[in-house]
Amino acid sequence: MQTYIDTYKNMRKRLNAYGYSMWVLEWDLETDHPTGAVDYRAEQIEVLSNEIYALETDKKYNKAIDYLYENIDKLDDLLKREIKKVQKELRLIKKMPKEEYIDYQVLLSKSTSIWSKARENDDFEMFLPILEKIVAYQRKIVRYLQTPELKGYDVLLDLYEEGMTTKEYDVFFEDLRNELVPFVLTATSGKKPLSRKLTKNLFPLYKQKQFNMYLTDVFKFDLTHGVLRTSAHPFTSNFSSFDVRITTRYIENSIESAIFSTIHEMGHGIYEQNINPELKDTNLATGSSMGIHESQSRMYENMIGRSYAFWEAHFDHLKEIFDKELKNVTLLEFYQYINRAERSLVRTEADELTYPLHIMVRYEIEKLLISGKLKAKDVAKRWKRLYQQYVGVRPKDDKDGVLQDIHWAAGSFGYFPTYALGSAYAAQIYYAMNKDFNVENAISDNKIEKINAWLKEHIHQYGQSKSPKELMLLATGEPFNSKYYIEYLKRKFSS
């Protein structure tokens, strides 16, 4: 037994170091990498990927994992979870014939740039052949990975949100459909006037940067273990809790874009920074699931960052920095501006209220695609119909319609639903935290560290050593329930 454990741990240590390299290469690509060096870099990445593939398929390593998996009840809790996780990750490599596996990787390495071109040209037909192939691969993957308990689309859902099934998501989305669709149609009818200073002014980038640096201090995002940089699309990138990097994007004619991107990414980042450093040598030292991760970023962004309490504490400082730009703008005007709700077409720009409806469209389509009830060629049409039905607007083109997101091009089926789930988790977690202390007071007193500490204790510290379902039970005392989310949205957007 011990020999197998040693083999496993030694190999994991090596794979971890390779993973670290690939992570830094990816960060570099997104930040410094010069455009003319892309091909040269691709050559090096190919070699390194082969080295990693060789390690991952190493016979001794795999034998050790198999043995430990067969004897999983004899392992301590942490190792048990590690082995389950690694066994799950390696399933695809083991079950798919090697050639097919490589063909699929090659397809994915090309598909996003084809999607990108198709999107530029507003041409769904250009993307269709790729989409058809990817859907076919996804169905194959489902067949390779299915178990007696997990079948069909559920196999994919479980990859991103351990334990979540169509049955549960269906209940969740039905609640949203019943409660939110009619609510949104009312809440977004009739436009409120917005201050022209907020919609028409330019906000100099150096001032925006100054305020965003202030935000890292307000939220206690630890810059000795973190980085805040600028990039084309905001993202969080981390490897261990020691090194957590976030980026934001500054737009001159928007005062809010960088602010809420930064807060959103800090939500992801603080989660990662708070993971127990003792997990660092395991494969569990990252957020529990996509949904739990998104619950943290959405809570920081929307429930804290867009709250009235938050701006009671910080609006004066914002006005100090933007002395000319925000002259005569009131706190209430600003609050209404950053919380305006609209029926819109693009998910990444959607407001807090309508956001889950954008996800619902994608969930329905994925479910039908994987089950075979919808053909790839009919996706664009269905997209338009569902947007009309759920969000109340009909896309005129595919560019801002079915082609807007990269996920399907990247082979990520089952991912989207976690975005809506995350927001719903957030509401339930916030409700539970509020039983322990008055969260709104902590926010308006500029004591975000109280929130960080509570979340660290109840969620963050565990990393992947607990599943999302275990975490929700632990943190809130009950299984996931969508009512907190629906109540929260209705309360916030009724006023």
Added chain:
Amino acid sequence: MQTYIDTYKNMRKRLNAYGYSMWVLEWDLETDHPTGAVDYRAEQIEVLSNEIYALETDKKYNKAIDYLYENIDKLDDLLKREIKKVQKELRLIKKMPKEEYIDYQVLLSKSTSIWSKARENDDFEMFLPILEKIVAYQRKIVRYLQTPELKGYDVLLDLYEEGMTTKEYDVFFEDLRNELVPFVLTATSGKKPLSRKLTKNLFPLYKQKQFNMYLTDVFKFDLTHGVLRTSAHPFTSNFSSFDVRITTRYIENSIESAIFSTIHEMGHGIYEQNINPELKDTNLATGSSMGIHESQSRMYENMIGRSYAFWEAHFDHLKEIFDKELKNVTLLEFYQYINRAERSLVRTEADELTYPLHIMVRYEIEKLLISGKLKAKDVAKRWKRLYQQYVGVRPKDDKDGVLQDIHWAAGSFGYFPTYALGSAYAAQIYYAMNKDFNVENAISDNKIEKINAWLKEHIHQYGQSKSPKELMLLATGEPFNSKYYIEYLKRKFSS
């Protein structure tokens, strides 16, 4: 034969990909890496270094190299040079007992931080035990690597400047001693008054950044294959000609620091960018030697960047940006300011004229240390005496004396002389180029691309496929001769 070549090339491809990773990790450490993550990173680097060591000492690979080295005359020119180079690089690993090799690496991994502390405390005694150990290792390395042709300090000199020996350096430094030491003493006696606007003003960083970006355009440093960033100490970092990164340092009360750092690093960078891309998969795709590299950076910085012709072309633009700060400063005042010569203590801040004398001190000491004629404990004393003798000033402390440079702490003996040699190469190369076209006119006409193209044709393109001696002969039509350098300095600093 072909099997060995294939083995070699396949392994080189793998090692190259690892080298690329380590390079990006190093760049990341110098730019983004958060301080709190240093230990975690060190753990990953240790694993990766072991992987690389295993590849480098792989039996099949070494057998292939040995075979190819024994049959070197049967190889084509490029492969011949590659095998010579790799054979030279691996000699130390092969000759030094493994334990001793690792002990030495461990020593080096600690020595620079001890040096750094000793320097902070101005305490040579604190550094002395480490210096003694490093010198002892250097002497051992000399014994391991010496050949019938190459003995003693020459072994180390050759590591940084292929083919250069004590005999040749002695001639070079004697010329400098005879010609420059008395000249410097005269040229630096009596102070010229400098414009207070240049010595006392603050120069806002955003304006400095604007002018430095302008410089990348003036010099045609290719930003599609390059990066310009800020760091604590300016440096150039590259891996292949496709990806060449330079940094600079902005100091608010100095208008010149960032400008000449940037131009210096662009000299290194343009060299690397101009290397024939066809060399990319060989181990020859970088600058020929330390001396040749430094010749390019020093030529760009001093012979071009500090020339009157250059500022005839660009001073107006500088004044436009620094409209308030440089009001009433004339071109001549600016030129005299950036070319003032002083007897100073610190090499990295030394002016163009006195710079080689700083190097001469270090060369003398290294030569005596390696031969055993000087003991490590007497180095600080000797340093002071030589500074008095050559530069005409006596250091009061060790901080800005013997402890000022990191090189000895890092085990780099034989490196310093290439700095002086590089400046001397530069003068000879410039003289040769000037026979083909009027270089000063190209500079004042803002046609630096003519200079880039000439250097690319005669030097840059070859990378390491030619030795420094071959390059000097090819580019200038004669072997290295220090007279061009001495003449250049005397002419420039007599006026």
